[in-house]
Amino acid sequence: MSSSQINKLKDLAFKIFAMICTSVGLIVLLVLLYVVFSEGLSRISVDFLTNLPSRVPSRAGIYTALLGMVWILVLTVVISFPIGMAAGIYLQEYGRKNFLTNFIEINISNLAGVPSIIYGILGLELFGRVFGFGNSILTGSLTLSLLILPMIIVSTREAIKAVPGSLREASYGLGATKWQTVWNVVLPSSFGGIMTGLILAISRAIGETAPLIVIGALVYVPFAPSSPMDEFTVLPIQIFNWVTRPQAGFVTNAASAIIILLTFTFLMNGIAVWIRNRFNKRTKF
Amino acid sequence: MRLFLTSIIVFILSSCGGGNKQNQGTGLSGEVKIDGSSTVYPLSEAVAEEFRNVESEIRVTVGESGTGGGFKKFSRGEIDINDASRPIKGEEIELCKQGNVEFIELPVAYDGLAVVVNKENTFVDYLTVKELKKMWEPAAQGKIKTWNQIRASFPNEPINLYGAGTASGTYDYFTEAIVGEAKSSRGDYNASEDDNVLVKGVSSDRNAIGYFGLAYYQNNADKLKLVPINDEDDSNGKGAILPSPETVTNGTYQPLARPEFIYVNAKSAEKPEVKAFVKFYLENAPVLANEIGSVALSQEVYNLVIKRFESKKTGTVFGTGKTVGVNMADLLK
Structure with missing residues (x-):
């Protein structure tokens, strides 16, 4: 050979x-x-989506868990997106290479590696007890926001980094200020990447159980939350509870709830891909 | 059964009625916050679900952060009721004192532990507590490997152990009842916090023996063989005794039956909505406990518990922390 x-x-x-x-x-x-x-x-049926939790597997539904999850998600986005994006812009566009930015950068990469349950303990003490928000949706959203902030910051920076320097220089050449350049040139051309990062971070947040259990998210909540200060439950917690119950019917319920959760994650990821394609088409470097 | 039927009817009515809710209760409103043991959770959930049909304006929420985690919140006054699968501990009483929280201790049901072997196991007819101890004590680690080491008449086959994980209340109770000291067990066994995993393990392993909550046996009775337990104390029933609702309630299935509690914050108990809920809990626990797979206390004990709640008697009757082999009625009198 x-x-x-x-x-x-x-x-x-x-x-x-x-x-x-x-x-x-x-x-x-x-x-x-x-x-x-x-x-x-x-x-899976309409009843399963609209029923309250119950001790009888065939009557139990995920209505409050689903609504709790939507509340948590929306609030988490509202809190974490502006902060994360602004932090990313600062570090990439304004921050000079000095001790402070280095320190911040190291901390952000460290935070991304912290186990999620630690965020739960921090959230319980800081938001739940010191701020007095209790085990409310607000505490849950703030905790999850902390959890996904490092991901948003990193993905924002990566997206901004991908914008060619020539675009910025052209903008400065026309007499634009730094702020005008960031707002009119850098952000629009990196928006697809930023959004993709945000949605992937959110997809991670909806699967989180540990930090929410620690801050005291409940299991049996027979009412739909109506304000950020209400108590709540979310799908992963409901699934976790169902798989440990002795009756076989609850295992079936858990499987159905997993399908719903998977559909949710799948949709979110689909939207992320769609946004990325759409913005990539529009901005050509 | 009647309660079950009426609850179904009420359920159908309320789902047909749309926004037009029927309120048969006293029109009380407010919140009742419950947290604590995941063992007691199904019972509290069932009671809360039924209570909603009567008092739809009272928001009852139930969490499951564990007996210990629940007591931490309870001692800070964050919750009204703590579900507990063991009596309150000395240091938790201390925490309650610091937080200015007084509690009313109310037993609500029993939870039996089942010892099971594989369906195809023909030789295990019963086991004594001593034999179980021989199997599970820390000294058995790496040494007790075959069935004939437990009893000479058993075959020379490997013995495969399945038991609760160390974070589980079931583990604490089993080790205390069998080995004599909580959390003292051999470590080389198949452990899981999820009893369904243990059920699967024992039902697919011919040489297996395991323990978990009685409800898990009842829901998988076709796949497992239940082992009668002999505690070699004839004063509470002669010979080996199978766990069943009867033997757990009358105190003959010993020592593997433990009481479940709710601890009510005495200040919360002054609130009409909490009072109404706890009363409803104690009145309906006998039916609901059996429905979800726990074991109800005797009616005599429930009457004593209701009296205890109405007289707002605070403090614990389990000063020693021991629940193995206690007679509930004597303690509460």
């Missing part, structure tokens, strides 16, 4: 190995989806 044949063989072997590696993840995902869908699909 000549050395070129051996090399071709090696090439083929690596190709097969890489394909196996790719398919492992996909197969696990498919098995997971199959199990969840075969168990839970039959249970």
